[in-house]
Amino acid sequence: MKKDLYLDFDSTIVNSDKSFCRIYNTHYKDYENFVPADWTKHSNWAYKNICPLIHEHEEHPIKTIQDYYGSKEFFDHLEFYDHAYDVLSKLKEKYKLIICTSAFPMNASKKVLWIEEHIPQVDEIIILIDKSGNGYGKARVAMMEDDAIFIDDHPKNLHSTNASRKYLFKFKETDYNGDWDGEIVSSWKEIESLLL
Numbered sequence: 001m002k003k004d005l006y007l008d009f010d011s012t013i014v015n016s017d018k019s020f021c022r023i024y025n026t027h028y029k030d031y032e033n034f035v036p037a038d039w040t041k042h043s044n045w046a047y048k049n050i051c052p053l054i055h056e057h058e059e060h061p062i063k064t065i066q067d068y069y070g071s072k073e074f075f076d077h078l079e080f081y082d083h084a085y086d087v088l089s090k091l092k093e094k095y096k097l098i099i100c101t102s103a104f105p106m107n108a109s110k111k112v113l114w115i116e117e118h119i120p121q122v123d124e125i126i127i128l129i130d131k132s133g134n135g136y137g138k139a140r141v142a143m144m145e146d147d148a149i150f151i152d153d154h155p156k157n158l159h160s161t162n163a164s165r166k167y168l169f170k171f172k173e174t175d176y177n178g179d180w181d182g183e184i185v186s187s188w189k190e191i192e193s194l195l196l
């Protein structure tokens with residue numbers, strides 16, 4: 001029987017920060033003090049360091065960030081991390097692929113449709129929508145099947161489940177991914193050699 005492999009979506013399979021920065025750069029390009037956002041410098045979950053104009057000009061910056069994540073533009077330009085697609089195709093032979101992702105009401109359906117269109121290899125999609133925005137990490141999903149594996153870019157999510165093997169996807173250093181002393185992967189090639 002195939003083992004269960006749980007995978008986060010944003011900033012684990014796809015480069016969400018890059019797509020986010022693209023929207024910011026289009027929207028704010030004519031504003032005073034505009035500096036193009038560089039996704040490789042992303043380190044704060046609310047994009048304070050690379051997209052400061054959101055925090056300067058928007059009354060509800062977090063709502064604006066959620067709107068970006070729910071926009072058609074965001075999904076139109078969403079890209080896989082290098083080799084993610086090919087490695088997922090290979091992993092499918094050996095694992096049941098389950099995407100486990102947090103979402104907002106306004107981006108959940110677009111996210112599912114994007115996954116359907118671009119990653120048909122996926123067997124199951126679990127979407128967690130906590131309307132308060134506080135959330136329980138991914139604790140609602142126990143991941144207690146034998147040898148279940150979970151890969152996520154956020155330590156809080158990894159800590160919140162009971163998967164037997166957990167890996168932090170650490171593409172780059174951020175101010176929220178330091179709290180982790182477990183195993184780390186930093187590319188999909190690494191995931192390939194580890195799990196296949």
Ligand SMILES: [Mg+2]
Nearest residue numbers: 008010011153
């Ligand atoms: Mg993520």
